Amino acid sequence: MxxxxxxxxxxxxxxxxxxxxxxxxxxxxxxxxxxxxxxxxxxxxxxxxxxxxxxxxxxxxGMSDIHIHAPQYAFRGLGMDLELLDWLNTHTFPEEAHYADLEYAGRAYDIFANDVRRSATTRAVVFGTMHVEGTELLMDKLEQTGVVSYVGKVNMDRNGGENLEETTEASAADTRRWLADVEGKYERTMPIITPRFTPSVTDELMTQLADMAREHNLPVQSHLSENPSECGWVKELCPWSECYGDAYDHFGLLGNRTVMAHCIYSDDREVELLRASGTYVAHCPQSNAQLSSGIAPIRRYMDLGMNVGLGTDVAGGANLSMLRCMSDAVAVSKLRWRLVDDSLAALTTQEALWLATVGGGSFFGKVGxxxxxxxxxxxxxxxxxxxxxxxxxxxxxxxxxxxxxxxxxxxxxxxxxxxxxxxx
Missing domain, CATH: 2.30.40.10 (Urease, subunit C, domain 1)
Structure with missing residues (x-):
């Protein structure tokens, strides 16, 4: 056998x-x-x-890291004095623009893939960049590690800044080209539709990405309700939406094959959207602390029977350690209980192990x-x-x-x- x-x-x-x-x-x-x-x-x-x-x-x-940004690994441990939106504009977007250069991308992704291989991570849900060739190179390198992963070509047709913004037409066309290129190519590395987050993706592009997800039966990953400034920005960009989550659900992008990272500021309507649809919440405790975002109410989500796993969210989180992610999840839940809402008990280490193994692993099937x-x-x-x-x-x-x-x-x-x- x-x-x-x-x-x-x-x-x-x-x-x-x-x-x-x-x-x-x-x-x-x-x-x-x-x-x-x-x-x-x-x-x-x-x-x-x-x-x-x-x-x-x-x-x-084995442990499943269900939210991580491969191109950000190059500047992990830097810029932790900034909040999310300033951090994106100062560090993240300029760094990701470098991945148009395949020589640079190759050097960076060699380091990332080798460190993933040696880490406690056995499965991962990964953001690439908007660059087709760079994302395919990342997939090639992750395939060689033996780790099972979903990898996404990032889509962003607004608010990307210099050198990191596509037109709607180019973003959609490049995504279709990428999907054709990687179809059937790998044993362990699979594509995932990846609108970066609502502030970076127009309604028109969201519609096309949702169509691709349905046509190709693909999962989806993005960000949701991470930071108060971000949530306010979404209200301005999508005044028709009833909550931030509705800006995805309107296009059919929530569901039990979708991972939404963070969900710190989800209101009751948004929580019910996530619960009813079976959408996965990727809890990223270190990133949420380092970028001054907040503490997600993971106890509430677990009590509601929602799908929840853990994400290192490099480089918002400083390293790949799922063990550190577990201990941080317990620690921040204690702070939330003490300082924010004493009706939600802190997580135990047993529960953190569940989140790192079965909780996130179930996104891949019977795993964990x-x-x-x-x-x-x-x-x-x-x-x-x-x-x-x-x-x-x-x-x-x-x-x-x-x-x-x-x-x-x-x-x-x-x-x-x-x-x-x-x-x-």
Whole structure:
């Protein structure tokens, strides 16, 4: 059987958003690239499969980063003293204009792709730029990593500034050309329709992008209600809309194959649009803090049963670490509870693990769990260099790794769809 093997180690995964299953010295079985379950003792029917003994290491599901900007990786860690709109105009748009130069794009995307490959991210939903050739180059490089991803050619026919604004006709034509170029080209890298956000996309272009999404049965990604200034701008640009979310829903761009990043300032009508349509919310806690945007009410969204995952949102977020994203999600939820709305309890680390694995992974299908039938994405974590005099159980070690990975933690192995990814 292809992609069939057994990992032995200390296994931990979510069974619900609030609960984890931990099996010390257990076995997680992969059959044909899918999980066959976790067992305290290896069933006889799997005894003939190759066994990878991970010793005392931790085994958890892979993590899905459902909102990240690949071209912004080049200036991560810079410009964090600005709010969103000033940050876009000062850093983001000038940087993205460089990706018309394929030599520059190649150097930048080599760094991005290599770092993604070595990170805890096994699946990603990625923004490129408006440049067709540059976006195809990004897709080529991500395909080589073994990570599964959606990648979007960004569309923006207004308010892009110098060298980063298309005409409506060119944007639509280039998007169709890009879709034709990449159709059937990759095993793990898929296109996603990507209007940057309402302030950058006219109603006419939104209409055409929605048509393409329907024609090609493609998912959609964009931004929603991230910053008060942005929300006010949308009211001016789309006076006909009843809320910011309506500026997308009007064109049929919300749904359970759509990721909307942030959703910090969504009012009741917008929340109901997102809930009823099954739209995914990408919670980006570090970016929201660094750009002074706010704190999304993720507890409310989870209580409503909405689709929610995590995004690093580089370069609003400073790095690719989904572990840092988890700890930030917990931290900002505590601040929101203390300072904004004490009716919404803070997130637990178990819930943050759910968001990083099953929550975002479900955008890709049955992904993010070791329950039977899920695609086999896994991380083997070595925490042996994180010193402590205490005897910790499996969950305590996973929880500690989330917060202390940089103090000696190491990703020892990484699997996507049952295939091991080289970390060298």
């Amino acid at each position: 292809d992609n069939s093997f057994v990992l032995k180690g200390n296994v931990c995964y979510n069974t619900t958003p609030q609960e984890v299953s931990c099996t010390a010295n257990g076995y997680v079985v992969c059959v044909d690239g899918k999980s066959a379950g976790v067992f305290a003792e290896l069933p006889e029917k799997y005894a003939s499969l190759p066994l990878v003994d991970c010793g005392d290491q931790l085994i958890i599901p 769990s070791f329950e039977e039938g899920y695609e086999f994405d896994a991380l083997v974590l070595d925490d042996s260099a994180i010193a402590t005099p205490r005897d910790l159980d499996v969950w305590e070690r996973v929880e500690r790794y989330v917060y202390l990975a940089e103090e000696g933690g190491k990703i020892a192995r990484k699997y996507v769809r049952g295939c091991e990814i080289s970390l060298d």
